[in-house]
Amino acid sequence: MLSGALIAGLGGAVVGAVGGGTTAWAMASSEAAQVDDGDAVDLNRSHPFYGTGHQGGISTEPQRHTVFMTFRLADAASARSLQTLLARWSAAAAVMQQGKPVGTVQPDNEVAPPTDTGEAFGLSPASLTVTIGLGPALFDGRFGLAAHKPAAFADLPTLNGDTLDPKFTGGELSVQACADDPQVCYHAVRNLARLGRSTVTPFWAVLGFGRTSAGPGQQTPRNLLGFKDGTRNIDTDEQYSKFVWVSGGDQPWMEGGTYQVVRKIRMLLETWDTDRVGNQQRIIGRHKKEGSPLSGRSEKDTPDFAAEDAAGEPVIDPLSHVALAAHENNDGVLIKRRGYNYTDGLDPNGQLNAGLLFISYQNDPQNFVRLQNRLGGHDLLNEYIRHVGSAIFAVPPAPEQGHYVAQALFG
């Protein structure tokens, strides 16, 4: 690696097979000259589906795109059909993660419909990961799973600031497909939906086009507010063990699993865009360009919530997003954030309909609940965001080859 980090804190690295690279980051005095080559993508990279301990798409280095879809079970669905579906989804995900189609795109028989829908044919694996989650309603007794419901697992309660739209709330199964090629993501979800057509019905879906979290060595990306997002994220194995992976829980089938919280957060971008930068920074608690805490100079500087300015006012507003979310102010609790920017085009009022598909992983859903209640009640940012969608899913560990996701539920 060349001596790239010309600006402290921007430790860019090339992901994938290349194994190293440059961080050709121009001097800060010339904004227009900044070049992003810190996140080169190797589309030939693939992740295994089986035998990885935890499902992919959680601690996996964040890919650039996602398609997220929730499903509801058909009225006629049975435990058997649910089991079959999870098995077929697992097998299909494994194949697609290798960049292969699910069955033929060109049947020999001219009157047969193609099995695979075809739009990813010839595309590279693009680091696809498929993450399958189970909603709380699956454990209501219809499928004989009530006894397998983890004590910690339930629908999220109504949280402070919730303005949820029922059209984007809940779901009985979730599929998160992440890849560095958006068409690969779309193909994965579309084909799983098709495989499940007699058992599940698609409920709501979000197309995420830019990651808002970084893995080791990746640059911290920006959300649609224009701020870096995900700077102080869960990073180390120790943190994953402590805050993400379920261990020693009441349900053996969830050992090594985690809970996925999904929030569709609409941003009121037009008004945000015309807010003065000083106020934007006060709301977030960080500098816009560098991403450094208002108390520091570089992105990775630890925020100093005690710092005061000359007038004796706190440098970081206690109601800023950073202050309210910081683990220092939340009993040390961290959650793994792995979200994406999304857009739904324009809303009926002609405004940009876009925001953040917030996805977090944690071994105790209450960690999210406490954090969001705090943010929802006080965050200065609330003036510019609306939580319009919400769901929670249990994400079992990855299956071994020859097995399938959540198989232990159907012993």
Added chain:
Amino acid sequence: MVNHHSATRSGSRSGPWAAPVLAAATALALSACGSTGDAAKSAPNSSATNPNGVSTVNVTLAEDAGKDACSLDTKTVPAGPVTFTVSNTSAPGVTEMELLKDQRIVGEKENLAPGLDPVSFTVTLDGGKYQIYCPGAASEYLDFAVTGQAAATPTGTVPTILSQGTKEYSAYVVDQVNQLNTATKALDTAVQAGNVADAKAAYAKARPFYERAESSVEGFVLPGFAVDDNAGNLDYLIDMRESTPVDDKVGWKGFHAVERDLWQGGAITPATKALSTELVGNVGHLVTVVAPLQYKPEDLANGAADLIEEVQNTKITGEEEAYSHLDLVDFAGNVEGAQQAYASLRPGLQKIDPALVTTLDQQFQTVLTTLDGYRDAASPGGYRVWTPALRGTDAPKLTAVIQPLHESLGTVAQKVVSAS
């Protein structure tokens, strides 16, 4: 309108559609469909086998403690000719009765209203289990048994059985188009009389016949016209929608142009009358065109899947009946057409893939049960008006039941081709 003939069938009429004239409709059952019965002028006798060897069954539709009940005076008759007489004494919510066997409509009566004279139809039945279906009744399906000699199990090779099914389906299409012809003339009578209300009602009654038959739309081409000439494309002339790109040379005409005048304009103009006259003429041509059509088994399979595709692409979306919002009437017509095409393949398919038959039977039943929830005897055509508001709340529910059926029907063609 199914607008796919030029894209999928390069050989046009010289393809499988133009084979020799079908000698005769062989399906005794289908010949009983719909219009063969005569209104019974006298009160029917109690159920019995009369001296001519014809059994009689009385079906009564009556309001009972707030619910519409469908009842039979006998649940068992011997094999042979059976006359069903249907009386609607007081059930406003039931307007239709069907006799079913293995998904096939063996006989039916529609437009049943309280106070009208009883109507009857006679069919010759083999032994076996049947169902009486009274959509909208408290108990919609009643078991009905015929004792004695069962129909010979289809014998011969699978291709032979499938081929027999295609002949039965031909007869079904001919029957539907003949009924379409009658219903279109009734529409024209109301239009020429300038009666908007009657014309709307007649329009709603005519539409299902076309929607049931249009799976064989690829054959709906007038002799002597190129396959890409809309002037000879009866599907275009009869059923094109405004949303379809209009062919300037031919213009916009047919059912939906009349629909626009009746619902959007709310008036019958000389232009409306001319459209109606032309529609009658084109439906008359269709009667001639469909008579000799023959089908391969995969044509039935593709046709059934195409009809369900139509449901998704133009009915649930509200595109088909953009002015009258009678899309659910057409929806039901498409489903029935698909079901009858499937029923014609079913004996053969049973030998090829019994599990698929079980699945398809269930999926058709799920769709029909869901659709029953939208029946409304007070609405034109017997189903709730598919307003944008209703569509907004209910379209996902209908999509959810129709897609699995479509997925399964999409696999039938390859099965029957492999077996043929």
